[in-house]
Structure formats: structure tokens, C-alpha cells
Amino acid sequence: xxxxxxxxxxxxxxAQKERVRILYRRALKDTLNWAVHRHLFYQDASDLRExxxxxxxxxxxxxxxxxVAAGEATYDKWRHPDPYIVPWAPGGxxxxxxxxPPSGIEIVYxxxxxxxx
Amino acid sequence: xxxxxxxLRHIQLPGQTLTATGSKPHPQWYLRASLRLxxxxxxxxxxxxxxxxxxxxxxxxxxxxxxxxxxxxHFQKDLGLDSLDNVEIVxxxxxxxxxxxxxxxADRIDSCNLxxxxxxxxxxxx
Numbered sequence: 001x002x003x004x005x006x007x008x009x010x011x012x013x014x015a016q017k018e019r020v021r022i023l024y025r026r027a028l029k030d031t032l033n034w035a036v037h038r039h040l041f042y043q044d045a046s047d048l049r050e051x052x053x054x055x056x057x058x059x060x061x062x063x064x065x066x067x068v069a070a071g072e073a074t075y076d077k078w079r080h081p082d083p084y085i086v087p088w089a090p091g092g093x094x095x096x097x098x099x100x101p102p103s104g105i106e107i108v109y110x111x112x113x114x115x116x117x
Numbered sequence: 118x119x120x121x122x123x124x125l126r127h128i129q130l131p132g133q134t135l136t137a138t139g140s141k142p143h144p145q146w147y148l149r150a151s152l153r154l155x156x157x158x159x160x161x162x163x164x165x166x167x168x169x170x171x172x173x174x175x176x177x178x179x180x181x182x183x184x185x186x187x188x189x190x191h192f193q194k195d196l197g198l199d200s201l202d203n204v205e206i207v208x209x210x211x212x213x214x215x216x217x218x219x220x221x222x223a224d225r226i227d228s229c230n231l232x233x234x235x236x237x238x239x240x241x242x243x
Contacts, residue, residue: 025220086241
């Protein structure tokens with residue numbers, strides 16, 4: 001077996017935990033995209049949490065990898081085609097709507113005054 | 118079912134509530150929240166507002182004991198939460214402040230301190 005608490009083992013476990021957390025976060029957001037009405041969302045979010053909790057005590061690294069890959073495949077399959085993104089975030093409707101003008105540009109307010117005045 | 122009470126409890130309704138003894142002045146920041154400044158210039162949240170709202174969100178999480186929540190509490194060490202609960206709290210904060218936190222940053226938010234700092238320094242925190 002891989003050495004119980006070697007650095008490589010711990011590093012791999014930590015990387016897997018991070019993958020799981022990011023997967024859970026994306027899956028939860030996706031659930032909110034699909035189930036907009038709150039009472040439906042609570043139900044679905046509980047079910048999602050149950051699915052994650054069922055595999056909580058798996059210790060074998062390869063099994064964990066397979067489970068995470070399967071989870072990510074399920075997430076990809078269920079992704080919403082039109083997710084809600086906060087407007088100013090990339091992908092939202094207000095993103096780069098009013099970009100900051102490049103520096104060095106100066107606006108001259110001469111109100112149409114002509115040079116022969 | 119766990120998320121239900123969480124979100125129900127942290128929906129705030131600004132407005133007058135008359136008590137039996139007459140109208141009670143509500144706390145200062147409620148008025149500020151209902152006063153919309155249409156300019157984006159000075160419209161940044163104050164630190165106390167951020168702290169109040171973040172603590173409210175954390176307190177209304179069903180697995181959390183509200184009396185233990187302080188502005189420097191660590192979600193996993195002090196409150197005994199799980200990493201998945203951490204993810205849920207960060208999502209609740211995103212919904213409260215209408216933010217979109219990138220995945221890598223959200224993973225790093227582990228305690229109330231970090232959350233308050235991140236939200237306070239975020240230019241678009243609503």
C-alpha cells in the first residue's frame with residue numbers, strides 16, 4: 001500500500017479534496033440554475049449532499065479518483081445551457097459594458113466652439 | 118431540507134415594523150440598505166455592514182450554533198463544520214452580496230475573517 005502518511009500521499013489527498021470541493025460548488029450552483037424555485041432547490045441540494053456524503057469514508061486513492069471523475073462527468077452532462085451569472089462577471093450581461101477608457105485620453109469639453117471665435 | 122431554513126432565515130425585509138409599544142426605530146444600516154444610491158461612486162459597503170451581514174449569514178446556517186459566531190471564527194476549526202459546509206456558506210455569502218467568486222478564491226475562504234476581508238475589498242459587493 002502507499003505509505004500511510006507520506007508527503008506524496010497527503011499531497012494527492014489534498015488535491016483530491018480540492019477537486020471534490022470545487023465539484024460540489026459547481027454542482028450546487030448548477031442545481032440552483034435548474035431548480036429555480038427555492039423549495040425544489042432545497043430538495044435537490046439535499047439529494048446532492050447525500051450523494052457526496054455516501055462516499056465520504058472511501059480511503060483508497062484510485063477509487064476516489066474514479067468517483068471524482070464520474071462526478072465530474074455527471075456534472076458535465078447536467079450543465080445548464082443558460083446559467084445565471086452575476087451581470088458584471090465574465091459571461092454575464094453587463095461584463096465589459098462600460099470599460100474604463102484607456103489612459104492618456106482626454107475629453108475636451110469645448111461644446112462645439114469653433115476656432116475662429 | 119438543510120438549505121431551506123438557512124436561506125429562509127437570512128432573507129431580510131427592510132421596512133417599518135410597528136411593535137405593540139409603537140413604532141420602533143430600526144437599526145441604522147437597514148435604512149442605508151433601503152436607500153439606493155444610483156451613483157456607483159460612493160456606494161461601497163461599510164465595514165460594519167459587511168460584518169453584520171456576514172455574521173447573519175453564518176448564524177442562520179442550520180449546523181452552526183449562533184452564540185459561537187464571532188468575526189474571527191474559523192468555519193472548520195471553531196464551528197466544527199465540514200469542507201462541504203464551507204462551500205455552502207460561501208455560496209450563501211455569494212447570494213447575499215450578489216458576488217461571483219471564482220472557484221479558486223472560494224476554496225480559500227475558510228473563516229469569517231477572510232470572508233469579511235474579501236467582501237469588503239471587492240469592488241462589486243452589493
